[in-house]
Amino acid sequence: MGSPACGFLKQSNVIFLPFFMILVLSCIPGRTNLCSNHSLDTPTIPPHSGSSSIPLSLKSLALDGYFRFENIDHAAKDFGNIYHYLPIAVLHPKSVSDISSTIKHIFHMASVTKLAVAAKGRGHSLQGQAQAYQGVVINMESLERPSMHVQTGEVPYVDVSGGELWINILQETLKYGLSPKSWTDYLHLTVGGTLSNAGISGQAFRHGPQINNVYQLEVVTGKGEVLTCSDKQNADLFYGVLGGLGQFGIITRARISLAPARTMEHLISSENTFDYVEGFVIINRTGLLHNWRSSFNPKNPIQASQFRSDGKILYCLEMVKYFNPEETDILKSIENLLSELNYIPSTLFLSEVSYVEFLDRVHLSEIKLRSKGLWEVPHPWLNLLIPKSRIFDFTQEVFGNIVKDNSNGPILIYPVNKAKWNNRTSMVTPEEDIIYLVAFLSSALPSSTGTDGLEHIMTQNQRILDFCAEAQLGAKQYLPHYSTQDEWQAHFGPQWETFVQRKSAYDPLAILAPGQKIFQKAIPIS
Ligand code: FAD
Numbered sequence: 001m002g003s004p005a006c007g008f009l010k011q012s013n014v015i016f017l018p019f020f021m022i023l024v025l026s027c028i029p030g031r032t033n034l035c036s037n038h039s040l041d042t043p044t045i046p047p048h049s050g051s052s053s054i055p056l057s058l059k060s061l062a063l064d065g066y067f068r069f070e071n072i073d074h075a076a077k078d079f080g081n082i083y084h085y086l087p088i089a090v091l092h093p094k095s096v097s098d099i100s101s102t103i104k105h106i107f108h109m110a111s112v113t114k115l116a117v118a119a120k121g122r123g124h125s126l127q128g129q130a131q132a133y134q135g136v137v138i139n140m141e142s143l144e145r146p147s148m149h150v151q152t153g154e155v156p157y158v159d160v161s162g163g164e165l166w167i168n169i170l171q172e173t174l175k176y177g178l179s180p181k182s183w184t185d186y187l188h189l190t191v192g193g194t195l196s197n198a199g200i201s202g203q204a205f206r207h208g209p210q211i212n213n214v215y216q217l218e219v220v221t222g223k224g225e226v227l228t229c230s231d232k233q234n235a236d237l238f239y240g241v242l243g244g245l246g247q248f249g250i251i252t253r254a255r256i257s258l259a260p261a262r263t264m265e266h267l268i269s270s271e272n273t274f275d276y277v278e279g280f281v282i283i284n285r286t287g288l289l290h291n292w293r294s295s296f297n298p299k300n301p302i303q304a305s306q307f308r309s310d311g312k313i314l315y316c317l318e319m320v321k322y323f324n325p326e327e328t329d330i331l332k333s334i335e336n337l338l339s340e341l342n343y344i345p346s347t348l349f350l351s352e353v354s355y356v357e358f359l360d361r362v363h364l365s366e367i368k369l370r371s372k373g374l375w376e377v378p379h380p381w382l383n384l385l386i387p388k389s390r391i392f393d394f395t396q397e398v399f400g401n402i403v404k405d406n407s408n409g410p411i412l413i414y415p416v417n418k419a420k421w422n423n424r425t426s427m428v429t430p431e432e433d434i435i436y437l438v439a440f441l442s443s444a445l446p447s448s449t450g451t452d453g454l455e456h457i458m459t460q461n462q463r464i465l466d467f468c469a470e471a472q473l474g475a476k477q478y479l480p481h482y483s484t485q486d487e488w489q490a491h492f493g494p495q496w497e498t499f500v501q502r503k504s505a506y507d508p509l510a511i512l513a514p515g516q517k518i519f520q521k522a523i524p525i526s
Contacts, residue, residue, distance in 0.1 A: 057109065058136070061101055064094035065142060075120065075137040081378040082454070083128030085515065087118075087135050092142035096218070096226055096252045099138060103250075104224030106136070106511055116514035116521050119250045121163060121190030126381050127481040129245070130193070131515040140192055141165075143252065148172045156258040157215055162192035162251035169256070170359060179261040179355070181207040185278075186362035192251040196513075197479055198243050198427045200416070200437060202276035202320065205268035208420040211242040211427060213257045219249035222507025226252070235424075240502040243427030245480075246513030247499070248506040261355060268417045268434075273337060276320035279414040281395075284311045284405035303346035313399050315413070317343075320358065378444040378454045382461040383478040386438055387430040388415065390473040394438070397471070402463050408442040408452055426499060428492055430474045437478065440464070481517075488518050 058067055068090045076086040093099050106115050118132035121140050131137065140163030148169065149159040156178050160169055166180070167187035173179050183201045184194055195217075199210025207213060216230040219241055227249070229238035240248045268277055298304030321337070323330040338348075353361075369375040386394050395413075403411070418433050429435055440461065444454040468475040482488050489496045503510065503519055510519040 057105065058089055058102070061105055063091075063098045063101065064144075065092045065098045067091055067136075072137075075123075075139075076131055077123065078126065078128060078130060079124040079379055080126035080128070080381070081376060082126070082380065083131065083515075085128055085131040085133035087132045087137045088115075089136050091136055091138045093138060093140075094142065094144045096143070096220065099143075099220045099250055099252060100224045100226050102136065102138070102224075103220055103222065103511065107223050107509060110509045110511075110521075114521050115511070117250075117511050118513055118515050119162075119192060119246055121193030122165070122188060124186075124189055124193065125515070126379060126479060127515075129479075129481075129513065129515040133514065135514060138250065139163075140190055140250075145253070150176050150178065150258070152176055152178065157255050158258055159253060159255050160191055161253060162190065162218075164191050165189065166191065166194070167360060167363070170356060173258055174261055174356070177261055178258040180210070180213060180256050181259050182210045182213045183359055184210070186366075187360050188363060188366070191254050191256070192246075195242055195251060195254060196244060196246045198425075200478065202278040202318070202414065204421075205277060205415070205417045206275065206420060208422060209427070210256075211425050212420065212422045214242065214254055215257055216255035217241060217251055218253035219251055221249040222509060222511045230255075236502065237506060239422075239424040240426055240499075240506065242425040244499075244502070245426070245516045245518065247426075247516065247518060248502050248512070250512065268415055274319040275322045276318075277414060278318045278412060280316050280318065281399060281411045281413050282309065282314040282316060282406060283399055283403060283411070285309060285314075297349060297351055298346075299348040299350055300346060304349070307344070307346050313395075316347075317341075317414075322355065374443065377446055380442050380444055380454060380457045380461060381479070382440040382442075382464060384438045384464070384468065385429050385476045385478050386436045386468075387432040387474045388434040388436065389432060390471070390475075391415075391436045393471060394436075394468070394473060394475070397467055398438075398464055402460060402467065403440070404451075408444070408457055410439075410441050412437065412439040412441065426495070426502075428476050428495055430476055432474075439478075483517055485518065 059069075061067075069088065072087060072090045075090045076084040091098065091102055093102075103117060106113070106117060109115070114134075116132050116135040117138060118130050118135065119138045119140050120130040123130050125131075140161075143161050143163045145161035145164075148164070150173055151157050151159075156176075158169060158173055158178075158180075165188055166184065169191070170179060170187060182199060182203045184199050185201050194210050195214065216228065216233075217238060218226065218228050219237060220226050221237070227234055227237060229235065229241070231238060237248060241251060321330065321334055366375060413436060415434055415436050418429065418435060421429070423429075442457045444457050445452045447453075450456065465477075467473075477491065480488075480491055482491060492499050510521045514521065
């Protein structure tokens with residue numbers, strides 16, 4: 001294990017952790033509903049709507065912030081870089097009342113305009129979910145707020161703006177020796193953006209996704225009302241908004257549960273286990289370390305260099321144990337945990353980094369990719385949740401016959417125990433207690449017509465989805481993308497009725513988050 005720099009040791013809020021990777025040659029633990037019949041819609045680049053259609057009335061609103069009507073092409077872009085829907089205006093709100101006034105105004109103008117509104121966090125959506133074709137995009141990062149408020153004590157929490165980045169929350173809460181419990185792999189995403197989906201990472205088996213670690217929200221509904229909601233107050237709105245794909249309101253403030261940043265806590269089912277468990281698959285590669293995210297050192301460099309995968313499918317586990325520098329028996333406890341696993345010893349890698357470095361690890365890759373011009377390429381990602389009972393069927397077909405290698409990007413695969421998940425949110429998951437997240441994180445080479453091109457990857461994604469549907473795996477899409485309401489209805493299954501009821505209660509004219517393509521904006525009959 002590398003020894004940390006002494007300077008680190010002196011900082012009380014810095015935590016060190018060993019960071020392990022184990023390669024396990026086959027096999028996902030062996031051995032249900034409908035996977036949606038997803039149809040690929042073609043990317044659209046609509047023409048500029050022209051200034052004539054800009055409702056002049058928007059300009060007359062008295063705001064603390066401002067609207068921008070020109071040079072707003074950035075609002076028609078996202079991380080996916082596949083769909084581009086140009087809005088007519090971007091609101092840069094300075095206050096919650098700016099958001100509320102704008103939505104109220106659009107709500108009351110509904111008989112004369114089809115304007116819809118999309119909150120935009122970091123715009124790290126994949127298929128235009130934070131865009132609004134000829135509508136209004138609200139740039140949530142502009143929202144001015146009182147500085148983050150950290151509450152210490154027995155039930156610690158932090159109050160943050162809906163447009164706040166998770167990386168900033170980490171930095172601020174660590175000053176108090178505290179930190180949120182559940183994360184995403186990448187922290188340069190906004191609170192509102194991830195809470196509208198779920199926020200899943202290697203801690204979700206222990207703490208649930210991010211949507212299960214929130215005490216309270218402030219929300220502006222599709223009617224422009226500003227409501228506070230929690231498990232006790234406006235609970236229907238609270239659970240509707242969490243995982244609600246932006247459909248019921250705009251999150252302007254969130255109270256996020258914290259825990260001491262140093263937490264000592266069979267991988268996802270035992271209490272005495274690692275603090276983070278993820279995994280990925282390597283298909284048809286010879287070397288070991290083609291991982292985009294982290295640098296690891298082989299435990300035994302000579303043996304590791306001699307290891308040849310010969311194109312086999314390798315399942316790798318990435319596991320983390322948090323510890324404080326003064327803990328002396330950490331290696332022993334890690335060895336004990338490892339001794340219960342069946343893996344190829346020569347493929348054990350490890351690394352020891354600070355807590356922040358670990359959580360913010362993907363940002364390093366971002367910097368590298370940006371410098372090579374490889375960050376702003378199309379990202380035809382596909383994220384699936386597969387029930388444990390069918391993961392074997394899934395891996396056999398998908399890694400055996402559909403995906404020939406993982407040269408277009410990493411493929412994550414890891415189990416999550418839903419025991420700690422609260423099922424009252426809008427998020428849908430397969431029904432079983434243990435589900436696998438499988439994420440195909442592909443990047444496409446612009447203008448390539450080969451296997452690294454957008455068309456090939458999207459066709460491959462569609463084959464995977466078709467297989468899920470035909471084999472009736474009971475899979476669900478995470479960060480879902482559909483183009484027809486029938487598909488959305490199939491996605492939500494029995495939860496569809498509640499979803500529709502909530503929509504009519506909180507956003508009856510379907511003004512919010514049009515980029516999700518779930519509801520059409522309604523024109524009221526006057
Ligand atoms: P945006 O893309 O701006 O918005 C997403 C949706 O939420 C839109 O419909 C938008 O209208 C709505 N929305 C935005 N802000 C608000 C608000 N304040 N109130 C209401 N609705 C709002 N996800 C995971 O779960 N785990 C991961 O490990 C993970 N890793 C990722 C790594 C990278 C590099 C990227 C690009 C994405 C990753 N994601 C991950 C997906 C990510 O969580 C979602 O794409 C998320 O929506 C992005 O947040 P954002 O702030 O960019 O949201």
